Amino acid sequence: MPGPMRKGFSKPKDTKKTLLSLLSYIGRYRFRMLAALVMMMLSSVGIVIGTYLMKPIFNIATNMFLTGSSDYSEFIGYVILIGCVYALSVGLSYISQRFLLVISTNVLMNIRETTFAHLQKLPLKYYDERTHGEIMSRFSNDTDALRELIGNALPNIVSSSCTVIGILVMMIVLSWRLTILVLGIFALMLLVTQIIGKRSMSFFRKRQQALAKANGYIEEMIEGQREIKVFGHESKARADFDVITETLRDASSKANAYSMVLMPIMGNLGYILFASTAVVGTSLIIADKTDIGTLAAFLQYSKQFGNPVTQISQLATNILNALAGAERIFNLIGMPAEVDDGVVTLERDGESWSWQYPDKGSVPLRGDVRFHDVSFSYDGEHEVLKHIELYAKPGQKLAFVGSTGAGKTTITNLLNRFYDVQEGSITYDGIDVKDIKKDDLRRSLAMVLQDTHLFTGSVMDNIRYGKLGATDEEVIAAAKRVNAHFFISHLPQGYETVLTADGANLSQGQRQLIAIARAIVVDPPVLVLDEATSSIDTRTEALIEHGMDELMKGRTVFVIAHRLSTVRNSDAIIVLENGEIIERGNHDSLLKQRGKYYQLYMGMFELS
């Protein structure tokens, strides 16, 4: 049923909760994660220490020049030390990255699987309220962002923070005067990052919106190409698109500019830092307050300083974004699943089916379906069904007619417990359907719905979907019964022909025949057909009806159709209007009544 579309641009609402949920997924990999982070920290610290070692090396070298000594032993010692420290740091960094790769890819997979599994359990209401695109982005955008978070952003922040702190500490150790200078310029860098960051966030959001709008428009126009041609809508479509692309260009230009301008600004502020350090440092050396080694190390630090600072500021926005995505995923996983407090299960022993109570024994399944004073509304306000009383005897064919929106499809949605009734009850062989386990209830019904929904896969697999354990012979037999065998065997690879995109390579009629065969394979006690055959030409439909007659023996059938020819042979016809049953009976008795049914039926002959 239609519903409102959600637009979601959110920052994480409850960061703490999201982080905790995230940690629980990393759970298994706790120790490896910790090890990876520790190694990253050690690696950063190592680099910082390595750079410090420049001080003694420069000082020793200069000293040697001044004293004319040629004893290289101390010098070589330090050089080897610096080499080892660097090598170790690089090695630790690589190993930790390796660990993180394993962790992030596995966590990602787990989250995806959990999300999908939970999605299967959610009630249809969830699907009705959202667009497919929205749900899909949980699997694509949001999980990607999460992976970035775990594999990249978080470790990076850890290592960058360590580097920054380490450098600061060493700087203080080397020369507090120079450190003050660095901190001053550092503060300036932070200020710049803040300002740019804030403004870029709003442009970033605008860009996302413009991009989503453009992509949505493109999708619609490409799907509606036929309409565009038929109505000569090409130039209007282009004109509309011109406006959309211009908005996008503007927003994107600004967003890109802001994000790219950060690098040169930070880079050159780094150079300014570099220059200032050289000036102050040299002055200090002249004033004999420090030595060349200190200056050399300090200059190297000031070069290494800018990068992690930039990283941290850029990563901060990435992290927020990723956490927002993570929040959406966890929200989905936390949604209440379809309520199923049924206890009765379905047992099948060859041809005979029965309902099994957990402790009381069993009741044979005969297909006696009754609606007791059922009222129902999808949204809680608008009543779609009012006080429906129905009685389908086992093996009867019950037809539902009425104008669109009268409630016919809703009745089948309730039979199947896609939705639950608010008032009244539905019983199946005397058992309230709420007491039957949902899966078991659904296994006893086979439905052919308004939209066929075939899957990517072979024709054989699609038909087999009805009963996964069905043998090839059973599948072919089902196809023969609905007269689909002929056209299937004439397909390029016969039953092994792969169907794509909901069976796009077949005609409407052929798709529906396969959907019907799928239901037939289940060989169920109750069959529901929802406008199933309205797109098959009556010739083909006639062929199906022969097969169906056989199949309907000993089965209860609910048929919803507009075609009175389908309905004419039913045992009972239920006429619905505005959610109420206004007439019921068989074809002859209803015609005699000269009521609504008579009107609908006579509409056919009005002009002859």
Next chain:
Amino acid sequence: MMYYIKKLLKFVREYKFVSILAPICIIGEVLLETAIPTMMGNLIDNGIQTGDYNYVYSMGARMIIMAFFALVLGALSAVFAAKGSNGFARNLRRGVFSSLTQFSFKNSDKFTTPSLITRLTQDITFVQQSYMMCLRMMFRSPLMLIMAVIMSVRISGNLSVILVAAIPILAAAVAVISLKTFPRFMEMLKRYDELNASTQENLVAIRVVKAFVRSDYEEKKFNKSADAVRKAQFNAEKLLILTMPIMQFTLYACITAVIWFGGRDIAVGTLESGALISFISYVSNILMSLMMISMFFVNLVLSAASVKRIVEVLDEVPAIADNPDCKLVVSDGSVDFDHVSFSYSDDANNLTLTDIDLHIKSGEVIGVIGGSGSGKTSLVQLIPRLYDVMSGELKVGGHDVKQYSLETLRNSIGMVLQKNVLFSGTIRANLRWGNAEASDAEIASACEIACADEFISKLPEGYDYDLGQGGVNVSGGQKQRLCIARALLVHPKILILDDSTSAVDTATDAKIRNGFREVLPDTTKIIIAQRINSVIDADRIVVLDDGRINAVGTHEELLRNNQIYQEVYYSQQKGVE
């Protein structure tokens, strides 16, 4: 490749100037930046030697000013690059979209719908990012590399030898890794696409999944796919993560070597400390630039695929040639099929329609009946030239359809297709697709004939009710009626209805047809239907079978003489008194 790039670059147009400014600014930035370390070296060495504070301060001030200018130039180049690349992207998007609107179905059948969407969205975004990167990285890194090397050699030829060894090693390592990683990434993307496609399918078909109780099965299917993605991702990235360590290793090895040899030079007096410090600074610049260059190349290679895909759309020649300047007007609603044959694949052995000879007078009501796949939809799609005939001639208003401009032709034909597509927007906006200037009165009267006015009046916002993406907020029957109203607003000479009352009950169907007869007596109406009763009152009915005309006649004639017609009729009438 050059051909593709040239073709795309044509879309830069008015953003050429800005695009050139970006690299120019970058060049300035680089020149300034590479001067700074040398100046710093001199500052330190001369400063310490002379002890001249003024010298130190003035040199320092100069360096800071240069850095400041470099900052401004760098920022400007970022702004220019952003402007240029987004302008380019906009023009490109419009160009590709425009090409798309000119496609006939033959053209778009070649690409699939999802592929077309990706080409217009992700591929263009990707190309735009590459362009942006090019404007900056393409100039910055190589220039930085060259300048830094020159400066290094000026400082010390001996030490530069270390670089000569390091650079090729690093370049080779990065090249090898990139080449090996590329196919693995393609594999990962493929698996990822598969996962998304099947997840999407599952979402759309969730009712079927629940009805057949297949959740467990779907889960297993998904898990298998997700695992495949994980493996492919791991495979690709485990190579990629080697790049950073290799780069770092080379960098630090170089620095260590430079410190060793440079330190020795200081000890013996052939080099000064300041100079060594600036040399080390250049070393990291050089290696960084090398890394950037390699990343840039990888990015270029990855975007090559996107470039190709976009140009494929641009290069596609519309299969239906238009005659836009032809002033010929459609004089009436007569339609003549003169021995027309048609095949979707242009294959004479695979004809969808064979030797169709049919002459429809203006104002006639023609019914078309036939089994699934008999060619009914194909037949009517030829009339507005959605496809062109393969042989024979098709005339409308006495002239070959190919003679009219497409605009004129299609403006005189109103069509309601089998699958009813509406667009996001209000009911009113959707109906105006038929006629952009339709007044509210015209809209209301079209809806009345189409029997849509009733449900619209029940809606709170009436004609301003938003239909949602793809018309999700209205039911199937309501959609159909809106589509009929939309076609009516075209005021066509020929009205084609392809099974367009299948979701509408028989009484409403009859009412609508009645409306047509009263309000559009001169319009030729071609009605394809499954129900005989939808065409029972047509002037003539065409029976199609396997792409050929089996018979043409009135209901009574066909009932008397045509076997197929009889079969269909009686199967629909079973049990009538």
